[in-house]
Amino acid sequence: TVANFSVDDVCLGEDIIVNNLSSGSTEYTWSVNGEEVSNESNPDLQFDQPGTYLISLTATSQETCNMMDSVAQEVNVYPAVEVEPIEDINLCEPEDIVLTANSSGTATTFHWSTQPDFTDQINLSDQDSTVAVEPTGTTTYYVQVSNGFCEEATSVSVTPAPQSDLQRQSETGCDGDTLLIDLENLTPGIDFTDITWAPAGSILDGQGTDQVSIITDGDLQINVAVTSANNCLLLDSVSLSTVSLDLVVSADTALCNDSQNAILTASSSDVVDNYTWSLNPDFSDPINPDG
Numbered sequence: 001t002v003a004n005f006s007v008d009d010v011c012l013g014e015d016i017i018v019n020n021l022s023s024g025s026t027e028y029t030w031s032v033n034g035e036e037v038s039n040e041s042n043p044d045l046q047f048d049q050p051g052t053y054l055i056s057l058t059a060t061s062q063e064t065c066n067m068m069d070s071v072a073q074e075v076n077v078y079p080a081v082e083v084e085p086i087e088d089i090n091l092c093e094p095e096d097i098v099l100t101a102n103s104s105g106t107a108t109t110f111h112w113s114t115q116p117d118f119t120d121q122i123n124l125s126d127q128d129s130t131v132a133v134e135p136t137g138t139t140t141y142y143v144q145v146s147n148g149f150c151e152e153a154t155s156v157s158v159t160p161a162p163q164s165d166l167q168r169q170s171e172t173g174c175d176g177d178t179l180l181i182d183l184e185n186l187t188p189g190i191d192f193t194d195i196t197w198a199p200a201g202s203i204l205d206g207q208g209t210d211q212v213s214i215i216t217d218g219d220l221q222i223n224v225a226v227t228s229a230n231n232c233l234l235l236d237s238v239s240l241s242t243v244s245l246d247l248v249v250s251a252d253t254a255l256c257n258d259s260q261n262a263i264l265t266a267s268s269s270d271v272v273d274n275y276t277w278s279l280n281p282d283f284s285d286p287i288n289p290d291g
Helices: none
Strands: 005-009 016-020 026-034 035-038 051-060 068-078 098-099 109-113 130-133 139-146 150-159 164-168 176-186 192-198 203-205 209-213 220-228 234-241
Touching: 005 068, 016 051, 016 234, 098 150, 130 139, 164 220, 164 234, 176 192, 176 220, 176 234, 209 220
Parallel strands: none
Antiparallel strands: 005 016, 026 035, 026 051, 051 068, 098 130, 109 139, 139 150, 164 176, 176 209, 192 220, 203 209, 220 234
């Protein structure tokens, strides 16, 4: 009879599984720290305290010459490590984002990662339980804590505050000019699901999109209300100021024959650099070249 078995170290709360490798035996007596606990061939053992335990096996057979053999091994039961679940973060107002893993003092190392298999590390050191993050869209971060033997992991989803900016495609000029205004998404990882421009009467084209064309008319404020994919409301506006010219032209004139001439005049109370007269509404053929 030859007594033999294998056993692995475990974390507190896990079953200690022994693998009986004895030969030439039919009966078994298992003891822990000198106290008999089982007569099964491969018992499952549990301990309610961490520590080092001595497991002994006595293998017996009435049909072998030596009839009995004994063997003993130490097994380590390490304290369990824990990490508190972290509530997902969804922001509508910008703020610094610092993630913290709380192990209630059971862990000695912390590994923050952007990958579930922890192939990268984003915290500065293993002893640092916190990490500052700056996601541009909804991102899941993973943390694994350890006491050197036992490990535990959890994750947290972080959605940063969406941000936008209004950009004018050109500078404002005179009343009646057409102007393009762009809505820029500064957090491209978070889609805009609804866009409403106001005042609606000033919008020529593009209502509901990220670009509108407007007709300028004096002092005007263009407002936009945006709903993001994470149910945040963004409000932004841009103020426009245009110049209007006071223009007075000659009254309509009727000529009786081809020999008559008409003198047309235009004047303005504003400072005017140039007057262009034309026979076409697009002023493609000026008839007063000198302005």
